[in-house]
Amino acid sequence: MENTPSKSKLSQWLDELQQESWQLELIISGFVIFLLIGVYDPLIGLEAYLSKVVASADGQDHFLIPYFVLLAAWFCCLINLLIHVFLRGLWISTVGLRYVSGEIDYSQLRLTKRFERYIKRKAGSFDRYIDNLERLCSVIFAFTFLIVFMLISIGLFSIFLQVTMGRFWNYVEESGSESLEWVHNGIAFLLVGSAIIYFIDFVTLGRLKRVKWLSVVYYPIYRLMSWLTLSNIYRPLYYNLVDNKFGRWVGILLVPYLVIAALLSSLTYRGYQYYPDDLDRHPTRLRKAHYADEETYESRRLPVTIPSKYVDNGYLEVFIPYIPIMDDEAVTFVCDSIKPHHEPNFEVDGIISFRDDNPDASPEELLDCLSKLYQVYVNDSLYQDLHYFFEEKGETAQPGLTTIINVSQYGRGEQLLYIDSYRYISSQDTIKARSRARIPFWIE
16 A cells, blocks of 8 residues: 555656656757767777777687677667657647647638548548657657667677687587587577577567467577576567557567668669779779878778888888788797797786786797798899888777888889788698788889
């Protein structure tokens, strides 16, 4: 009996609050849209830093998952909130119009009977139209955050699967056990299968939970996936959205909405029918990423760079990025006794600093060993005695080696810089030179 008044007060407070919620929706939507537009450039730039982290060692691909989740959430939030603001604006205009003219007076339109019956059936009551707009706006606003939470859940599960199964697979490879390989594949299959079943139940608005004979099997899967995806955080929002007919229609449109959003974000028009657009490393293409003054950065490629297409002082500066997943195995093969400066790991390095550097590592030896991985040519001339320096380039401070080549002996006009790098071939237990870059430049 004592709880009844408190519940009544809570319900009364929420009823009063929801009457004015449209104002909060508009404020939040406008503020978030402003932030989303402002954060676009830093968000795109973040990929370069994460790509640098991923390139630091094998098995670090999971660092890109939060980025792509964040990018997808950015896109969905922006589109949904723009639609929400537009519809809220339409709703406000209808409320203002109702104050001026009230309900639709079909008798004043002086329509024929046929058209009056048809328009009354299709247009209906103006108050009902306003009410439907109100509900649609509120549902879209809640639907936006439901999509964001769903994307976060997908990202969390992907990270869990990649990290746990990746480490398990490394252990399997080290042990060489076929039975452990079967165990790994079985666990991965069960996890992926559970995720697919859970997702089907989610997008079908809980249909699998209504099947009695399936509940015994699905219940542990549901509990496991709820824990892995942290869906408990947004579950009340989900069930409150789909517990009525209007909200269920919005929920049913979830998958088509995501598919259409993905298609629209990927839609491009391919014109210029005689211009090939798959010339990534083809010798007929000039790649802006190779020229530092072109203000572009192909973050996943981490390309070799020179300052400009044009050399006017007789010296060509060349920066070769150090990419651990490509270079580390070759380094240990070429210099089997080399001591690393540090192990790849997270560390605290700020106001409080804990760094685990190897005091026995020699920068000179490390530089000499890394420089042995690269062969540098200008036209047909191989440069064997180049002097290299450690350097960090770009906004992400990408580590690498820089060398300066004297090209004054070449005449005015087009020249070609070739760079090959040694790669370790595990199947043959040897290293082989592979083309790293081919960069044309012009001497003035």
